[in-house]
Amino acid sequence: MTQAANADTDRVSTASSDHGTHHAPRGPVVRLLQALALVLVFAVLYFTAKLTPAFEGSFGVIAAIGFLLLAGMLAAELFEMVGLPHLTAYIVVGVVAGPYVLHLVDHETVIRLQAVNTLALALIALAGGAELRIDLLRPLVGSLSIATAIQCAIGTLGMAALFFACSGFLPFTQGLPFRALCGVALLWGVLAIVRSPSATLGILAQLRPEGPLARFSLAFVMSSDIVSAILLTLGMAVARPLIEPGAGFSFSDVGALGHEILGSITLGTTLGLLLALYLWLVSGQLLLVLIALGFGLTEGLRYLHFDPLLAFLIAGFVVANLSSQGDKLLRAIEQTGSLVFVVFFATAGAHLDLLLLQKLWPVALVLCGTRAAITWFAHRIGSRLANDPPIVRRWGWAPLVSQAGLALGMAAVIEHAFPGFGPGFRALAIATVAINEMAGPVLFKLALDRSGEVPKG
Amino acid sequence: MSAMVLLLGMLVVAYLGSLLLSGRVVRGYGLPSGSEWLMLGFVLGPALLGVASESALRSFEPLAGISMGWIALVLGAEYGYAGERRVTLRGFWLGVSFALASAGLTGAAVYAVARYLAHFSAFDAALIAAGMGLSSCETARYAVRWASARSTAQGPIHALLEDMADSDEVVPLVGVGVSFAFAPSSAAIVPLTAAAWIGIAAGLGVALGLTCAMLLRGMHRARDAWPVLVGAALLGTGVAWRLGLAPLTVMFVMGVVLSLGSRHGPELRRMLARTEPAVLLPTLLLAGGLVRFETHTPFLLVLGAGVLARCLVRGLLGSALAGASETPSRMRVPLALGFLSTGALTTLIGLGFAFRFRGPIGDLVLACAFTISVVGELVGPLSLSRALSQGDQPLEDNEPAAPAEESAA
Known part of the structure; x- marks a missing residue:
């Protein structure tokens, strides 16, 4: 889980870049100026890259971060005109500037930018936890439990079956015996039910919706992080004897997972209490405190083999529910996060392997399309059983389509655990995540727009 | 010491800085330009105790580079303003002329020594002279505010000094851009x-x-502006370093244009000013850690020449200014000594040269900036404070100067 989480390029808080930003109405002249400014920003980096093609050094990374921030914000303003989410704009800027299109931000820079993710993930998890208020969650417990159970069961089995059916078209499954194929399909099924808290929270941050759909989405997606981690561990424990004939079922992974989860919860609770105390007693200089926590504590938690995301999630939850400092924390994260999250998503865009997607897109498209359909079907059943409000019944599946870094992190864990078919498996995962990452936020924004939960103006 | 521990240490310093420095001018504790942090960095750095290795410090160059750019942006946004009021034209021209003369004379003396006694090549000597001249030509804003906070009188001399201190940054900040342009990136x-x-x-x-x-x-x-400001600052700083330009110049120009062009100008200035202490202190600490004093003769000759020339030039110019402005005679010596005060910009120019020109040139300029900062800090603000409290008359007809808290806090 830690490994998966470490590699995660997922999540954002509701306190994201757009959070609380107040804009004046935009006229055509302002839009034109914004488009010109976007071109100018691209031109600055383009000509810099042309003038100094062989430059190597950290200042290239700094320029890249600045570029992604500025261009991401400008593109988000322009994407608003066609109703696309800001998050999509950030990703598109990353893709266009990234190593596969304009090459303004090269591979090495993209990898070095992953350091920003450490901070972003901590902030996302903190904000996510702080958004989960007990009073809001209590009425949703039944609905969430049913939805989680149904999505896990139907999603895993349905996607495993589909993977099995498509295995003839996948080079890395050729020659695998039936039992092993079942094991690989099971792992794919588990991977398919991983969601993207970042995308969900990013959209919520931009639109600031109020209503049952927004509450359901937030609660489901944040809790799915823990569920996904548990299922991955169990799935790998079950799949291993199927894939490797000599191997037996081992509880050691489950034990390690238990240690990791309990340790993370304990440390997260302590951190939350300390943070609440700080907010109550001092409350100043929160930007620096959050940066120090994001970088320093994440390193410490990784060293202890705990899950930083879970720990920060719990910390945020504790601050919001066991103290009166939740709003203060969210405001502080809003200020810090507004910088970090744009870079975070733009980096995710730059990280998309377009060459791989070009190669695998037919199979990936089938897998993604069917996954969305299975998600919709499972949600219909779940929401009927849970007697959800009509708006959740109709649109509650939309926030579950996005996938991003968490899924990629888990694919990396599977690749590491099963080196035989792992690289091919991960490549396919990257291709499908790329599609889900682009399509999911658009679907969720559409759902929120249609649900009427987005405040007017 | 690992980079992560060092980062956390710098964050702690930034935390303390933002808590303490914002109040230092008002409450009058600490040194006005934070030179104690510069010295602390030097003591902890590889030159003395070696708590942080040079490689660990060097790994923070990008962060220091960003900080330098950010502070230049703040200076650009505040340029031409003494607190909330605009500087007077007289103060502006005096400040700029004073800085130009100071940079020119100090630079000329350094060039002569570097070229003919230390036998540097003409180009290297010119770069060293430019670096030392530019790093020595600033009159610290904080020193003036610190001194005025300790003296009761706030008369015309104080207002003039404040105007000069808030106008003269243009010389080093543009000068460093011109210097770097003559040595383009390889x-x-x-x-x-x-x-x-x-x-x-x-x-x-x-x-x-x-x-x-x-x-x-x-x-x-305006507070929604952070992503835009940070994005532009990072892009400008990164591109400038990449092209071998001076990020200090690029960011200063950006700050001036932003301040003039945005309808949020006053609010932006206040926002940006609040960030300065948190950014500045870790940078000073890092700069102190990177200072290296060589013991060979050419190094010491040029360094000595730079420090001496700076002290003489500033002292003489200060005396001339005091005489020309009909300052009471009891004020003249302390006022002249007051012009020895330096600010963080001195260190930033030194650091900029140290990053851009690795080796003797950068080392010399940074060592000179460090020395004149320490000397200036020990002598300048106290003399200035004495001069102001001894001789400056309270303002009667003039517009009152902006309270120190507004600018610094």
Whole structure:
């Protein structure tokens, strides 16, 4: 889980870049100026890259971060005109500037930018936890439990079956015996039910919706992080004897997972209490405190083999529910996060392997399309059983389509655990995540727009 | 010491800085320009105790580079303002002339010693002279505010000094851009003239400033501007370093354009000013850690020449100014000594040269900046304070100077 989480390029808080930003109405002249400014920003980096093609050094990374921030914000303003989410704009800027299109931000820079993710993930998890208020969650417990159970069961089995059916078209499954194929399909099924808290929270941050759909989405997606981690561990424990004939079922992974989860919860609770105390007693200089926590504590938690995301999630939850400092924390994260999250998503865009997607897109498209359909079907059943409000019944599946870094992190864990078919498996995962990452936020924004939960103006 | 521990240490320093420095001018504790942090860095650095290794310190160069750019942006946004009021034209011209004369005379003395006694090549000697001249020509804003906070009188001399201190940054900040333009980056594949590089630096600053102003135009609240400001600052700083330009110049120009072009100008200035202490202290600490004193004769000769020339030139110019402005005679000596005070900009110029020109040139300029900062800090603000409290008359007809808290806190 830690490994998966470490590699995660997922999540954002509701306190994201757009959070609380107040804009004046935009006229055509302002839009034109914004488009010109976007071109100018691209031109600055383009000509810099042309003038100094062989430059190597950290200042290239700094320029890249600045570029992604500025261009991401400008593109988000322009994407608003066609109703696309800001998050999509950030990703598109990353893709266009990234190593596969304009090459303004090269591979090495993209990898070095992953350091920003450490901070972003901590902030996302903190904000996510702080958004989960007990009073809001209590009425949703039944609905969430049913939805989680149904999505896990139907999603895993349905996607495993589909993977099995498509295995003839996948080079890395050729020659695998039936039992092993079942094991690989099971792992794919588990991977398919991983969601993207970042995308969900990013959209919520931009639109600031109020209503049952927004509450359901937030609660489901944040809790799915823990569920996904548990299922991955169990799935790998079950799949291993199927894939490797000599191997037996081992509880050691489950034990390690238990240690990791309990340790993370304990440390997260302590951190939350300390943070609440700080907010109550001092409350100043929160930007620096959050940066120090994001970088320093994440390193410490990784060293202890705990899950930083879970720990920060719990910390945020504790601050919001066991103290009166939740709003203060969210405001502080809003200020810090507004910088970090744009870079975070733009980096995710730059990280998309377009060459791989070009190669695998037919199979990936089938897998993604069917996954969305299975998600919709499972949600219909779940929401009927849970007697959800009509708006959740109709649109509650939309926030579950996005996938991003968490899924990629888990694919990396599977690749590491099963080196035989792992690289091919991960490549396919990257291709499908790329599609889900682009399509999911658009679907969720559409759902929120249609649900009427987005405040007017 | 690992980079992560060092990072956390710097964050702690930044935390303390933002808590303490914001109140130092008002409450009068600590040194006005934070030179104690510079010295602390030197003591902890590889030159003395070796708590942080040079490689660990060097790994923070990008962060220091960003900080330098950010502080230049703050200086640009505040340029021409003493607190909330605009500087007077007289103060502006005096400040600029004083800085130009100071940089020119100090630089000339350093060039002569570096070229003919220390036997540096003409180009290297010119770079060293430029670096030392530029790093020594600033009158610290904080020193003036610190001194005025300790003296009761706030008369015309105080107002003039404040105006000069808030006007003279343009000389080192533009000068460093001109100096860097004569030594373009080796990574650049297209040979351009120095004038072209200067034009690119200025154009980049103007373009980024206008882009920011345009993006901020649609925002109701200036505090929503952080992503835009940080994005532009990082892009400008990164591109400037990459092209071998001076990020200090690019960011200064951007700040000036932004301040002039944005309808949120006053609010932006206040916002940016609040960030300065948190950014400045870790940078000073890092700069102190990177200072290296060589013991060979050419190094010591040039360093001594720089420090001595600076002290003499500033003292003489200060005396001349005191005489010309009909300052009471009891004020003249302390006022002249008061002009020895330096600010963080001195260290930033030194650091900029140290990053851009690795080796003797950078080491010399940084060591000189360090020395004159320490000397200036020990002598300047106290003398200034004495001069102001001894001789300056309270303002009667003049507009009162902005309270120190407004600018610093």
